[in-house]
Amino acid sequence: MTEQNYWKRVALSRRRLIGAAAVTASGTAMLAMFGCSSNNNKKVATAQVGSKATVAGKTATPAAQEPKRGGTLQMRQLKDFNFDALTNATPAPSHFFAANVYSSIIRNVAGKTPTETFNWGIEGDLAVSWQQPDHQTYIFKLRPGVKTHNKPPVNGRELTADDIVQSMHANMTEERNATRKGLGPVDGFPTAIDSSTIQIKTTQPFAPFLANLAYRNAFWIYPKELLANDEIRVNSPVGTGPFMFKAKQDGSFWDFDANPDFYRKDEAGRKIPFAAGVRYNIVPEEATAIAQFQAGNLDRLDTVSADNLGQVQKVKGANLIESLEFLSSHDNVWPQQRRGPFQDERLRQALSLSIDRDAMLHVTGGGHGDWNNICNKVMGKWWLNPRGKDIGDTAKFFKQDQAEAKKLIDAAGFHDSFNATYSNGYGDAFSARALFEVDQFKQVGMKPSAVQVDHKSQWSVPNGTFFGNYEGVALSAQTGYPHAHIILNNILHTGGAHNVGGCSDAQLDGMIDALGQEFDEAAAIQKAFNIQRYAMQHCFFIPTIINSINIATQPRINNVYVDQVYQFDSVERAWISA
Incomplete structure (x- = not known):
C-alpha cells in the first residue's frame, strides 16, 4: 500500500482523523469516525484465542465430534518466500512453511485457551524428556523410532542423534541464519552421549536456554543429507514434520501431503494430521482472498480486517475467532541511532508522544487490541501494561501529547525531512497503520516521507532495512517470544541479532545480561519490567499497538484455534467435516 491510497483504504479524511484523536479517557472512540458501523462491530467474534467461536454473529461452543480424516485444507498465505529456514535472513516467513516439514528438539505448548497459549509452556518434540543436572548442563532423551519422510534422499530412514547434532551445528554456524546466535552462550556444540541422548552445555548459567531452544522459528532439525545442499532445502525439503512437501508454483501455491509416519498424536491419542493435505495459496490482496473465501475456494483466512468482517459473514455458517495477533500486528517504530538526528533522545520521545494509540487501533482493527510494550501482550507474564499501575512515570511516553512533542522538537532544533521506511511484506493492514x-x-511538525520497500529484496536481505540499512525511522512489526530475554536481547542489546535501530547503551546491556542469569521467575519478571521502563524512558524502541485479528473458517472446518506465531498446530489438528 502506498501513501497515495492510504486515506481511501481506511475510509477516513485527514479532518476526521484529527477529530478521531479525541478519544475518551477510558480508551473508547466513536467507531463511526473510522467508517465502522456499530452493527458491524457487534458481529466481531468475542472469543479470545479459540476459547469460543462465533457463528452468524452469535457465540457458540461447538459440540465434540469424532474427527473425520481426509480432504485438503485450503489456506491463504500473503507472499511467496524463500522456504529455506536455515539460510533466510529474516526467519518469520520461511518458518511458516518449515513448520510443516521439520521438527525441533522441544517446543512451546499450543493451548486452546488464552491462559495456555500466553504461558508459552514447553513440551517434548523429538525429545521425550530432559533433565538439567546443573545450571549449565542439559540432557535430552530422544523419541525412539522417528522416521523421516519417505522421499529421496532420505527415503523414510530413522532420524538419528547425529542428524540432530549436525543440524544444531548448522543452525549455530550458518552465517546466513539470522537466529544462529539465539540459543545463548553455548559451550561448543551439542554432543551425542549415545544413540538416544543429546547433551548441550552453556559457558555460564543462562536462564532462558530452554525457552530459546523451544521457540518455534529457530532451531529446526534437518536430516543431515540436507545440510550441505541448499537446493534440496529450497525446492524439495524433507524432514520429520506433520506434512511432506509435494509441489509448488512460484507466486501461486505450495502443496503438502500428510505424513503417514508422523509420530505425534492429539490429546485423545489419535494419529495426526487429520487432513490428507494442505495447500497454501499465495493471495496478497485481502479483497481477493475474501472473494475466494466467499466462493468456497479458501477454507481459512488468518487476518481478516475489521472493516471486512461483514463480507466474510456473507458465507452462511462461517466461523470467526478473534485473537491477539501473534505474528505481524505488533507495530513499532525504530529510530535510527547509529547516525543522524534520532541519536537525540528528545526526537525519539517526540515520535512516541505524537502517536494516538487508541486512534491507531481503529485504523484496521475496529478498536480491538491493546497498547503494546517492548515485550508485547502475547508474551503473557512478561508484558508490562502501558496503562497499568506498574508502568510508573514511563506511562507518559505512551500517551499522545502533541504539545510536548512539539516542544521537544523545537528544543532539539530539528525541522528537516527524513524517511519513514516500511515493508510491503506484512499486508495492507500493516501498511495502513x-x-x-x-x-x-x-x-507535530515533523517532515517524514513514507518509503515502502520490497520485503524480499530490500527489507529482509542481509544488507536491508531490517538489518539497519536505512535513514530516519523504520516502521516495523515484532512477533512474540516465550521469554523476555529473547526479545530484549535481540532488539535492544548492543550485540543483538535484530537490533534494527542500532541501540547501544551500556546500562541497558548490563540489565539485559543480568536478566539472562536470573533463574527465579518472579525476580526475572521484575528485571524485565525494569528494562522496559528504562528503555521506554529513552525511547530506544517505540512500541505502539497490538491489533486483534479475526480468523475466519468455512463451516466445514473443525478444531481451529490460535497457537503461537504460525498456527501450524491448529493446521495439523484441523479436520474437514464435508
Missing part, C-alpha cells in the same frame, strides 16, 4: 504513524509525525 504504518502510514497512520507517518501522518501522526506530520501533525
Whole structure:
C-alpha cells in the first residue's frame, strides 16, 4: 500500500482523523469516525484465542465430534518466500512453511485457551524428556523410532542423534541464519552421549536456554543429507514434520501431503494430521482472498480486517475467532541511532508522544487490541501494561501529547525531512497503520516521507532495512517470544541479532545480561519490567499497538484455534467435516 491510497483504504479524511484523536479517557472512540458501523462491530467474534467461536454473529461452543480424516485444507498465505529456514535472513516467513516439514528438539505448548497459549509452556518434540543436572548442563532423551519422510534422499530412514547434532551445528554456524546466535552462550556444540541422548552445555548459567531452544522459528532439525545442499532445502525439503512437501508454483501455491509416519498424536491419542493435505495459496490482496473465501475456494483466512468482517459473514455458517495477533500486528517504530538526528533522545520521545494509540487501533482493527510494550501482550507474564499501575512515570511516553512533542522538537532544533521506511511484506493492514504513524509525525511538525520497500529484496536481505540499512525511522512489526530475554536481547542489546535501530547503551546491556542469569521467575519478571521502563524512558524502541485479528473458517472446518506465531498446530489438528 502506498501513501497515495492510504486515506481511501481506511475510509477516513485527514479532518476526521484529527477529530478521531479525541478519544475518551477510558480508551473508547466513536467507531463511526473510522467508517465502522456499530452493527458491524457487534458481529466481531468475542472469543479470545479459540476459547469460543462465533457463528452468524452469535457465540457458540461447538459440540465434540469424532474427527473425520481426509480432504485438503485450503489456506491463504500473503507472499511467496524463500522456504529455506536455515539460510533466510529474516526467519518469520520461511518458518511458516518449515513448520510443516521439520521438527525441533522441544517446543512451546499450543493451548486452546488464552491462559495456555500466553504461558508459552514447553513440551517434548523429538525429545521425550530432559533433565538439567546443573545450571549449565542439559540432557535430552530422544523419541525412539522417528522416521523421516519417505522421499529421496532420505527415503523414510530413522532420524538419528547425529542428524540432530549436525543440524544444531548448522543452525549455530550458518552465517546466513539470522537466529544462529539465539540459543545463548553455548559451550561448543551439542554432543551425542549415545544413540538416544543429546547433551548441550552453556559457558555460564543462562536462564532462558530452554525457552530459546523451544521457540518455534529457530532451531529446526534437518536430516543431515540436507545440510550441505541448499537446493534440496529450497525446492524439495524433507524432514520429520506433520506434512511432506509435494509441489509448488512460484507466486501461486505450495502443496503438502500428510505424513503417514508422523509420530505425534492429539490429546485423545489419535494419529495426526487429520487432513490428507494442505495447500497454501499465495493471495496478497485481502479483497481477493475474501472473494475466494466467499466462493468456497479458501477454507481459512488468518487476518481478516475489521472493516471486512461483514463480507466474510456473507458465507452462511462461517466461523470467526478473534485473537491477539501473534505474528505481524505488533507495530513499532525504530529510530535510527547509529547516525543522524534520532541519536537525540528528545526526537525519539517526540515520535512516541505524537502517536494516538487508541486512534491507531481503529485504523484496521475496529478498536480491538491493546497498547503494546517492548515485550508485547502475547508474551503473557512478561508484558508490562502501558496503562497499568506498574508502568510508573514511563506511562507518559505512551500517551499522545502533541504539545510536548512539539516542544521537544523545537528544543532539539530539528525541522528537516527524513524517511519513514516500511515493508510491503506484512499486508495492507500493516501498511495502513504504518502510514497512520507517518501522518501522526506530520501533525507535530515533523517532515517524514513514507518509503515502502520490497520485503524480499530490500527489507529482509542481509544488507536491508531490517538489518539497519536505512535513514530516519523504520516502521516495523515484532512477533512474540516465550521469554523476555529473547526479545530484549535481540532488539535492544548492543550485540543483538535484530537490533534494527542500532541501540547501544551500556546500562541497558548490563540489565539485559543480568536478566539472562536470573533463574527465579518472579525476580526475572521484575528485571524485565525494569528494562522496559528504562528503555521506554529513552525511547530506544517505540512500541505502539497490538491489533486483534479475526480468523475466519468455512463451516466445514473443525478444531481451529490460535497457537503461537504460525498456527501450524491448529493446521495439523484441523479436520474437514464435508
